[in-house]
Amino acid sequence: MAKDDDPIALRAEIARLRDELEQAHTAAEDAAEEAARTARDLERAERELARHTHTGREMEQAMAQLHDQLRHSAAVQLELQTDQARSLTVEEELNITLEEMQLVIAELEAANIALRDANARLERRVTERTTALATANAGLVEAQARLSLALRAAEAGIWDWNIATGHMMWSDEYWKLHGLMPGEVIPSRESWLATILPEDRVLVEATLQTCLERHVLDFTMEYRIRHPGTGVRWLAARGRFLFDETGQPRRMIGLSIDTTERKEALQVLDALNHELAARVEAEVAGREAAQRTMFETQKLEALGQLTGGVAHDFNNLMTVVISALHLLGREPLNERQQRLLRRIQQASAQGAELTRRLLAFGRGQDLRPVTIPLPTHMQELRELLVHSLRENIEIAVICPEETWPVRADRGALELALLNLAVNARDAMPQGGSLTLSATNRQVPAAEAKLLGVPTGDYVELRITDTGTGMPEGVRQHAFEPFFTTKEPGKGTGLGLAQVYGFARQSGGLARIETRPDEGTSVILLLPRATDPALTEASAAPGGEPVLEPVSVLVVEDNAAVAESVTDMLGGMGHKVARASGMEPALEILASEAPIDVVLTDILLPSGRSGADVVRAVRRYRPQVPVVLTTGYGGEAISDPDLIGLPVVWKPYEPKTLATMLARALRSHPAEIQAAVSNAPPWEAPVA
Template sequence: MREGGPDGARQTDRTRIEDESEQWRAAAREETDALRAERDRLREELAHRTVQLRQAEARLREHPHAREPAREALPRACRPAPPPTAEELHVAVEALQAVAAELKQANAALIEANAALEQRVAARTEALARLDRQLRDSEERLGLTQHYAGAGTWDWDIKAGRITWSEEYCDLYGIAPGSVTPSYDAWIASVAPVDRAVAEAALQDCLRRRDPDFRVEYRIHHPQRGERWLAGRGRLVCDERGEPVRLIGLNIDITDRRRAELAIAAVNESLRREVEQEARAREAAQARLFQTLKLEALGQLTGGVAHDFNNLLAVITNGVALLRRGADPPRRERLLDAMDQAAHRGADLTRRLLSFARRQALRPEPLDLGAWLEDMRELLARTLRGDIAIEIEVPAGLWPARVDAAELELTLLNLGVNARDAMPRGGRLRLSAGNLWLDALTDPDRLGGAFVRLCVEDTGTGMPPEVLARVFEPFFSTKDVGQGTGLGLAQVYGFARQSGGAARIASRPGEGTRVTLLLPRAEAAPGAAAGPLPEAPPAEQRAPLRLLLVEDDEAVAELTAEMLRQLGHAVSRVASAPAALRVLADGLDVELVLTDVVMGGGEDGLDLARRLRQQRPGLPVLLTSGYGGVPARVAAAGLPLLRKPYSPEELRRALLAACEAGGGREAGPERA
C-alpha cells in the first residue's frame, strides 16, 4: 500500500531513485564487461595478425634474391644468366603472389580492426561516462532526498548476516557513525521496549510469508530529541528457490504525523463526547417538548370533550329536571326528543374518540368500492348543496377493499361535509379510486403490499401549511366555536390506520384539498351485504327468557334490567363473574347470559364466557361493552358482542341472534 501524505510521496521518490540507480549500476557493469571482452578479443586478433605478418616477413627474407647482397648480385645480374626454367618461374611467381596477398589481407584486417576498436572504445567510453554521470546524479538526488526527508537507508544481506546503515539512518537513531556495529540485535535494542515485540513480529512475519513489502512503525528514544516515531519500509528479495537473501529499505521520522493523529484522535474524542452530550441534551429537550405537547394535546382533548359532553349533559339533566316538574304531553315529547338526540350525539362523540384512538370496533369485509361509491352518490348529494357537482371515476379491474362499510360511509360523509364548507360558492367534489402497490421500505407510513386508493378531492379554498400540519389532531378546527367538534379528520385518520391503511392529505390555498385513503386489498370477492335483522313480532322473540345479567355498574345494570323486563324477560342480576359462577353452581336456571366484558374483581366477561363454555356448553352468552379495546379479543373467541350504548330494539335483536346462534363455537385461548 502506498503511504498517504508527504511521507508517502517522499517514500515513493526514494524507491524510484533507488530502482533507477540499481538499473544504472547494472547497465554500467554490463557495458564494462562487454568492453573488456571486446578489448580482449581485439588484442587476440591483433596478436594473431602480427604473427602472420612476421611469418610473411620471414618467408620474404628466406627468398634467394633477398639473401644475396646487392653488390654481388649486380655483376651476376649483368652477366647473362641462364634462363630460368618454366617451373622455376612459375614457382617464383606463385610465391610472390601469395606473399603479397597475405600482406595485403593482414594489413587490411589490421586497419579494419583498429578502426572498429577505436569506434567501440569511443562509444563504450561515452556510454560509461554517461552512466557514471547518471549514477552520480542519482546518488546525489537520493542523498539529498534522504537528507531533507530525514530518511535513512539500510541493507541487510541475510545470507551473509551483514547489515549496512547510511549516515542518515544513524542520525535518525542518534548513533554516531562507526560507534555501533550494524546488526539485527543492535536494531532491536534501539526500538523502545514497548514496541520491540511488535517490530520483531513484523519482521519475522515478512520473512516467514515471503512478503515482498515490509512495513512497521515503532518508537525509539533519541538521545537529544527524546521519543520519536519511525516508520520502516523495505523490499524483500528472494532467490530462485524462494529463500530470503536480502532486505533493503529505509526509515523515516513520522513523529509529527503520529502527534497529529493523536491530536486528531483527541479532538475526535472530545467532539464525540460533546456530540453525545448535546444529543442527550437534545433528547431530554425533545422528551420535555413531547411531554409538553402531550399535556397540551391532553388538555385540548379534555377541554374539547368536556365542552361537548357538558352541552349534552346540560340537555339531559335540564330535560330530566323539567320532566320532574311536570310538563304537558307536547312539551314532554319535545324534551324526550332533545334528551334522546343528546344521548345519540354523546354516543357518536364517543365513537369518534374511539375511532381516532383506533379502539373503535370494526367489522371489515370485502367491499366493491365502485358500486359502493355509486350507491353513496345520492346520500352525498343530499348532504351537499345543489351548487356542488359530484364526479365519480372508477377504473375497470378495481380490486375489492377490506373495510368496514359503515365506518367508511361515515368517513366519506365527514369528508363531504368538510368539502362543502370549503366551497361556499359551489364547486366540484371528485371521488376516484385505483389500485396501488406499496413498498414498505420507501412508503412514509411503512405500508407494503396491495392497497386500494380512495381519493376525495374538492375545488375549495384549500389550507395553508400551518393548518395542514394539524388537520389530523383531535379537536383542532378552524371553524367558529360551536360550529364543529374538530374530530372529523381525526376520525378519518384513526379509521384509516385502524383498517390497516393510511390517510394522507394535500392542500394549497386557493387550489382545493385532496384526501387519500389507502385501504387494504381484500383477497375474497365482495359478497352480498348482510342486512339488519328484520323486525320480529313479539311472538318470535322466545319471550319470556330467563336471563342472567352480569354488570358491575349499578345504574347501567338497573336500566338494562328494566329494558329486559319491558321486552318480557325474567332477569337475575349479579355484579361480577365469580358471583355469576356461584349462582349458576347453586342451581339458577337461565337460558342466556348477558355480561359486560370489562369488570373489576379479576375475571372479566370473556373469562366468564370461557368458563361457561366448559361447564355449560350449550348456554348462549351475549357480551356487551363500551370499551374500544375488546372487540378483537371477542372476535378471536367467536362470541357475539353488543356495543354500548344500545337501544331496546338493538338489545332485542342481539338477544334473538344470540339465541339462534346457540352456544357458538368453543372459545379457545385468547390470541393477541
C-alpha cells in the first residue's frame, strides 16, 4: 500500500489497485466459469451416481450458494466502477474503493474457501460414488458370470426377440442346442420356426399368434427340432412378452432347454402305465369272464342233472311202452286197433327220440369214446360241413399236423359239428365264412378249476362264423335245452344243448364267444386221447337176430322194465332168469342154472354196477357173453371192464335187442378174452 500524503503515489497505488481489482474481477469470472463447469461435471457425475444413490442434493445446494455469491460480488464491483467513481473526490473515492476492495477481497476469500470446500466435498462424493459404482459393477460382473455358468450347466439357451425391429439374439448355448455354429443363420422369427419339425411348427405358430393377439404374458411351448448331429430332439421354450403402454408387443425374451430325455422317460412311463392299466383291465375282465363261465357252467350242470334224471325215468317208461306195444302188435287186432297202435308207436318213437336228445344234454347219451386222429379226420369233417351249408358260405379248415388226437364219440362229434354248422348257416343268410380250427391246449390247474374240467391236455376246436352274432341275453341261454330264437317249426333249441352235453360228457367243455353283427365262435375243448390202443367199438345195430332159443339172465332193478324185457325175450322164444340186483345175480351165476348170455343194466342199486356183474360172470361163467343196457350211463360206460361190450340203449326195439344178443353170442369168447387181457387185476365180487 502507498503512503497517504503523496497524491501521485496514491494515484499510482489506485491505478495498481484498479488493476488488481480488474484481475480479481477476471479471476472471479474465471472462478464462476470454473464453478459452472464443475457444476456441469458434478451434474454428470450425479446423473451417473443417481442410479445407485439418492443423495447429492447437498452438493447442488452448495454449488448454488457459490454461484450466488460470485454473481453478487461481480455486480458490486461493476457498480463501483460506474456510479461512485464519477462524483467523489479522489480521497473519498480512494477510501471507498479501499473499503470496497477489502470487502471484495474478503468476499473473494470467502468464495475461495467455499469453492475449496465444495471441491473437497465434490471430490469426496466422487470418490465415494466411484467406489460404490466399482463395487456394484464387480457384483454385476460376478452375477453375470454366475448366470452364464448356470445357463451353460443347465444347457439353457437364451433368446431375445425385438418384435418391433425383428432383430433376434441367440445365446451361445442356444446355438449349441440346435447344433448350429453361431452366425450360421441370421437369428429371426423365420429362422427360429425353420428349426422346428414341420409337424410341430403349425402348433407353435398358432400358440405364438394366440399369445400376441390375446396379450398373454407368458409363453410355454414344447416342440421338436432336428439336430444335425443327434436327430430329433424335444425342446421346451419358456418366455415372456413385453408390451408397451399402447398394448403393442415390443419384445419377447426367454430360454429353451432340451427335454428329450425327460420326454422319452415320460413316454416310457406312459407306455408302462398304459400297459399296466391294460393288464389290470384284462385281469379284471378275465376274472369276470371266468366267474361268468363258472356260474353258467354250474347253471347248466344243474339243468343237465335235472334233465338227465327226468329223461332217465322217462326212458324206462318208454322202454316199457315200446316193448308192450311190440307185444301188442303180435296180438290179433282189428284194423282200427292196428291204426291206433301205429299212432301210439309213432308217438312213442318220437318220445324216445326226444328222450335221447334230452339225454344228450343231460350227459347221459350213448357215447363210445374212441381215439380220433383229427388231422386225418378233418377232410371228412370238411365234407360234412360242405353238405350242410349253402354255396355262399366259404369253409376253411385249419388243423396242423401236430394236433393231438382227441378222445370222443365220433358220431356225437359229427352231430355236434353239424349242429354248429347249421346254426352258422342260419346266422349267415347273406353268406359269409365258416372256419373250423383245431389247436392244442394245455389247461393248467387254476384255469381247469375255473372251467370245471380236469387239468391236462386238450384240443380246442373252434367253429367261427361271420354271421349275426348273439346279444348277451341270447348267449347266456343258448346252451339250454329248448332255448331258441327261431320261428316255431324252424328250431327246437336242442342243437347247442347236444353240443354242450357232448362236450361235457366227453370230459371237456363248450363255450361261446360272440359279438352282435360280427359273428360267433363256439369253442369245444376235448380231452387229448392218451391211449392210442383204444379203438372204436362197433355197435351199430345190424346183423341177424338170434334164431335158436337161449337162456338169458336179465339183471334189472326196475320191475316194469324187467317185466317188459322178459315179455320181449319170451316172445322171441328165449328162457329168462331175472335178478333185481347184484346179490341175486351172483346167486344165479354161482348156481347150476343154465345161462347162455347175460343182459345187465349198467346202473344197479346199492352202488353196484354192470361192471360188478361183468366181473362176476368172468369168475363164474367165463364163457358167457354179456350185453349191457342203459338209458343213462355215459360215464359208467367208461369203466375199463365195460369197454368193448355191446350196449343196448333204452328204450329199444325187440329187434335191436335180438341183434345185440346174437352178435354177443357169435363173437364170444374172443371178445371176452380180449377184454380180460386189457382189464385191471381181477377183483372178486363181494359175496
